[in-house]
Amino acid sequence: xxxxxxxxxxxxxxxxxxxxxxxxxxAAWFEVSRIRFLEPLGQDGLAGARDWILASLQIDFVxxxxxxxxxxxxxxxxxxxxxxxxxxxEMTQGDQLTARGKAVLVNMDRQTKKPARVPDSLREKLAAR
Amino acid sequence: xxxxxxxxxxxxxxxxxxxxxxxxxxAAWFEVSRIRFLEPLGQDGLAGARDWILASLQIDFVxxxxxxxxxxxxxxxxxxxxxxxxxxxEMTQGDQLTARGKAVLVNMDRQTKKPARVPDSLREKLAAR
Amino acid sequence: xxxxxxxxxxxxxxxxxxxxxxxxxxAAWFEVSRIRFLEPLGQDGLAGARDWILASLQIDFVxxxxxxxxxxxxxxxxxxxxxxxxxxxEMTQGDQLTARGKAVLVNMDRQTKKPARVPDSLREKLAAR
Amino acid sequence: xxxxxxxxxxxxxxxxxxxxxxxxxxAAWFEVSRIRFLEPLGQDGLAGARDWILASLQIDFVxxxxxxxxxxxxxxxxxxxxxxxxxxxEMTQGDQLTARGKAVLVNMDRQTKKPARVPDSLREKLAAR
Numbered sequence: 001x002x003x004x005x006x007x008x009x010x011x012x013x014x015x016x017x018x019x020x021x022x023x024x025x026x027a028a029w030f031e032v033s034r035i036r037f038l039e040p041l042g043q044d045g046l047a048g049a050r051d052w053i054l055a056s057l058q059i060d061f062v063x064x065x066x067x068x069x070x071x072x073x074x075x076x077x078x079x080x081x082x083x084x085x086x087x088x089x090e091m092t093q094g095d096q097l098t099a100r101g102k103a104v105l106v107n108m109d110r111q112t113k114k115p116a117r118v119p120d121s122l123r124e125k126l127a128a129r
Numbered sequence: 130x131x132x133x134x135x136x137x138x139x140x141x142x143x144x145x146x147x148x149x150x151x152x153x154x155x156a157a158w159f160e161v162s163r164i165r166f167l168e169p170l171g172q173d174g175l176a177g178a179r180d181w182i183l184a185s186l187q188i189d190f191v192x193x194x195x196x197x198x199x200x201x202x203x204x205x206x207x208x209x210x211x212x213x214x215x216x217x218x219e220m221t222q223g224d225q226l227t228a229r230g231k232a233v234l235v236n237m238d239r240q241t242k243k244p245a246r247v248p249d250s251l252r253e254k255l256a257a258r
Numbered sequence: 259x260x261x262x263x264x265x266x267x268x269x270x271x272x273x274x275x276x277x278x279x280x281x282x283x284x285a286a287w288f289e290v291s292r293i294r295f296l297e298p299l300g301q302d303g304l305a306g307a308r309d310w311i312l313a314s315l316q317i318d319f320v321x322x323x324x325x326x327x328x329x330x331x332x333x334x335x336x337x338x339x340x341x342x343x344x345x346x347x348e349m350t351q352g353d354q355l356t357a358r359g360k361a362v363l364v365n366m367d368r369q370t371k372k373p374a375r376v377p378d379s380l381r382e383k384l385a386a387r
Numbered sequence: 388x389x390x391x392x393x394x395x396x397x398x399x400x401x402x403x404x405x406x407x408x409x410x411x412x413x414a415a416w417f418e419v420s421r422i423r424f425l426e427p428l429g430q431d432g433l434a435g436a437r438d439w440i441l442a443s444l445q446i447d448f449v450x451x452x453x454x455x456x457x458x459x460x461x462x463x464x465x466x467x468x469x470x471x472x473x474x475x476x477e478m479t480q481g482d483q484l485t486a487r488g489k490a491v492l493v494n495m496d497r498q499t500k501k502p503a504r505v506p507d508s509l510r511e512k513l514a515a516r
Contacts, residue, residue: 011415011418011419012146012151012418012419012422013145013147013152013154013217013415013418013419015145015146016141016142016144016145016146017141017144017146017148017149017196018146020146020436022141022142022289023142023285023289024142024143024282024285024286024289025327027281027282027285027286027315029280031280031282031398031399031400032398032399033282035399050370053319053322054281054319055314055318055319056316056317056318056319057281057285057317057319058314058315058316058317059198059314059315059316060313060314061311061312061313061314061315064311067146070262084156084336091416127443134396140286140289140290140442141289141290141293142286142289143292150438151418151419152414152441152444153411153414153415153418155268156410156411156415156444157271157411160269160270160271160409160410160411161269161270161271164270182448182451183410183448184447184448185445185446185447186444186445186446186448187413187443187444187446188443188444188445189442189443189468190440190441190442190443190444193440212464270403270404270409271403271409271410271411271412273403273404274399274400274402274403274404275399275402275403275404275406275407275454277404278404280399280400281400282400283400325404
């Protein structure tokens with residue numbers, strides 16, 4: 001799998017009164033990296049997002065994240081199940097690993113709105129990465 | 130006009146590194162009070178929100194807002210124009226006025242998606258307040 | 259353990275273009291319920307929040323959450339380790355369980371800024387609940 | 388004055404159920420552009436932000452902003468008063484002007500926490516732009 005990463009410049013309003021980036025903003029950044037990772041797979045923007053629901057999210061907050069330095073959010077793994085896609089993401093700020101997370105997405109059929117097998121076209125695109 | 134107010138309990142993630150509530154959260158609270166004010170006028174929830182677009186927003190940040198004490202967001206004025214509705218809101222925390230704002234909303238026709246005269250039914254409901 | 263729950267009224271800006279509450283807002287609500295749960299334990303507001311860091315967060319999104327109906331966020335478990343506190347939270351909207359999550363917090367010594375044994379005073383307060 | 392602009396890639400969670408970017412996110416983006424504009428003036432990050440408080444904010448929402456296309460937030464004017472700084476910002480998405488805003492900031496003395504004359508060093512830096 002090739003590297004895929006998104007650069008996130010922390011925003012001042014994402015800090016909290018503890019002087020660091022609030023964990024809720026970091027959870028939100030996971031969505032940013034996850035969705036941008038899925039977009040080039042042909043799951044374009046809003047339309048693509050409609051095909052997936054987030055079933056679960058797990059984040060380890062390894063170190064504090066601060067305002068003033070870019071964060072690199074890298075997708076370090078993507079594993080396809082039958083109807084699911086597990087995406088692993090790591091965030092670093094400078095040399096410091098700050099957060100590590102895993103999201104399990106479920107592929108939804110647009111018509112039936114029920115979980116559906118991940119289409120072969122997407123499997124091939126992911127395998128080619 | 131009768132009193133209409135919404136109690137907002139500041140959330141920790143709404144603070145920023147300056148130790149107070151960030152202005153972007155306060156702008157967001159204006160939306161909360163504005164939408165709840167419009168809902169009982171028959172503009173129910175999401176459906177009602179679709180009928181209005183926000184044309185402009187003006188906020189004076191009179192004093193800092195802090196975590197730990199409820200904020201009362203009161204609608205202190207609502208003036209109907211032809212297709213517009215101007216809503217005035219004041220926020221207090223304890224005895225302190227913290228913010229004062231004005232939002233101009235434009236009534237949209239659902240079909241044409243163009244500005245449309247505010248319907249008489251809404252004018253009557255507002256006048257009766 | 260007695261019931262502890264926080265009522266969260268979804269805000270319109272917490273919806274996303276899929277027409278439901280965005281998962282990042284739900285992660286943020288977990289913080290709201292967690293912090294309010296800790297506050298009456300003598301961990302008052304901002305001061306108390308400084309004593310804990312969030313080490314990890316895990317959320318299962320069981321069902322969609324929608325605008326227009328209150329969400330009840332209940333703390334259904336709290337387990338103290340040596341320096342950690344694991345808080346379990348469930349969210350329901352109407353009769354529907356919508357999310358279930360677990361946060362692991364680590365108690366920090368204010369001076370050394372290192373993990374420290376959870377003080378007995380807090381252990382007693384938690385046991386009495 | 389030279390051009391100063393920040394590119395903002397809309398995030399999916401910044402959309403709302405009306406299918407566009409929520410106005411509260413746009414108010415937040417104004418802060419992003421304003422703070423980045425002030426930083427190179429020697430008002431570095433968090434430290435610099437402490438020197439200014441936001442006194443008022445005015446935004447005209449000229450057209451809807453959508454997910455999927457970058458927004459350019461340009462500072463098109465900055466005018467220094469005695470203790471105040473008025474910053475004008477315009478946002479465009481593609482060829483479309485989407486929002487236009489004005490923020491009035493007040494320079495605060497770090498010690499006294501009262502409004503203070505904008506220092507000459509900052510006046511010179513702004514004049515040189």
